[in-house]
Amino acid sequence: MNYSEDYYSLNKMLTNKPVNKEEIGIGTAHSKIILMGEHAVVYDHPAIALPFPAANTKVTITPSDSHESYIQSRYFNGKLAEVPTELDNLKEAIKVTSTSLNLKAKPLNILIESTIPSGRGMGSSAAVTVALVRSLCDFYDCELPDYLLQFIVNQAEVIAHESTSGLDTLITSSMQAVIYKKSQQPHPFSFGLDAYLVVADSNQEGHTKQAVGKVRQLKESQPDFINSVLEAIGTFVYQAMDAIRNKNIQELGRLMTYNHYYLNQLEVSNSRLDQIVNAAWLAGALGAKLTGGGMGGCVIALAQTAQEAQAVEDAMKAAGAIQTWQLDLKSI
Ligand code: PMV
Numbered sequence: 052m053n054y055s056e057d058y059y060s061l062n063k064m065l066t067n068k069p070v071n072k073e074e075i076g077i078g079t080a081h082s083k084i085i086l087m088g089e090h091a092v093v094y095d096h097p098a099i100a101l102p103f104p105a106a107n108t109k110v111t112i113t114p115s116d117s118h119e120s121y122i123q124s125r126y127f128n129g130k131l132a133e134v135p136t137e138l139d140n141l142k143e144a145i146k147v148t149s150t151s152l153n154l155k156a157k158p159l160n161i162l163i164e165s166t167i168p169s170g171r172g173m174g175s176s177a178a179v180t181v182a183l184v185r186s187l188c189d190f191y192d193c194e195l196p197d198y199l200l201q202f203i204v205n206q207a208e209v210i211a212h213e214s215t216s217g218l219d220t221l222i223t224s225s226m227q228a229v230i231y232k233k234s235q236q237p238h239p240f241s242f243g244l245d246a247y248l249v250v251a252d253s254n255q256e257g258h259t260k261q262a263v264g265k266v267r268q269l270k271e272s273q274p275d276f277i278n279s280v281l282e283a284i285g286t287f288v289y290q291a292m293d294a295i296r297n298k299n300i301q302e303l304g305r306l307m308t309y310n311h312y313y314l315n316q317l318e319v320s321n322s323r324l325d326q327i328v329n330a331a332w333l334a335g336a337l338g339a340k341l342t343g344g345g346m347g348g349c350v351i352a353l354a355q356t357a358q359e360a361q362a363v364e365d366a367m368k369a370a371g372a373i374q375t376w377q378l379d380l381k382s383i
Contacts, residue, residue: 170347226383326370
């Protein structure tokens, strides 16, 4: 079975897994998308984020024939003890899981399969870590409460990204969208909208850390202007929540486009992202914007029907997107 084609069926199948628990452990997780509010969220304005199951990760664990553990992944094939520093988060996740759950260490073969591109603001590293911790728990047949999963993954994410808001961990490990503010608990909600979200990979790595630094510098040099931009983005997010509640997808699309314009004022977009946003818009999208840190990464667009979503996807590809995905917003 191709796990990337049918993520839901795989999850269902795993619950009735007919194999010996001693021999195999399987864990899955999906990517995340920030719908609106990135950057402003750093300054305690709200943001909306949602799970994106079309791009996902599966980790399979089997016993190793040798006395050492091995990892097989897109970026590295070899001994776990010799992983490059970029994958230290995986070692940390295994260590914290083993300690927290009192697991008896065994040499393992760890196979990581992922359709989530890295460096695109889709939560690739958190998703891989969530799937890894779940596969370990499946292998050792132990219970994994959500709070413990999130604690372990956040520990590993600190290694990968120095600091973390916990948003990637939260969204990649659950099927609920949230409205999120740093100083408050996230509020889960359902979209249930007759609309499609199209996600397009710009084929450029995003630079979240630099983009956050740039906004900080701008805020220091032009505090009044930047504070008013951040404030406006926060207001768009609250208005977007009203639009979602009222099933007003035209208004939601408009707000997404305004949000992109204001992200441009923060100088975190670039010409390629703008071209893809414009192409989506000209192809009939209700709205389009960059998602995540920016300076590369992904663009998202809202379309009313599956057919319109396809036209938007085609236009985004013609404007330079290397890969696109669709999400039916009724399912989230
Ligand atoms: O690029 P991502 O998906 O990690 O999103 C970054 C979102 C920011 O608001 C720019 C930073 C943050 O920590 O919230």
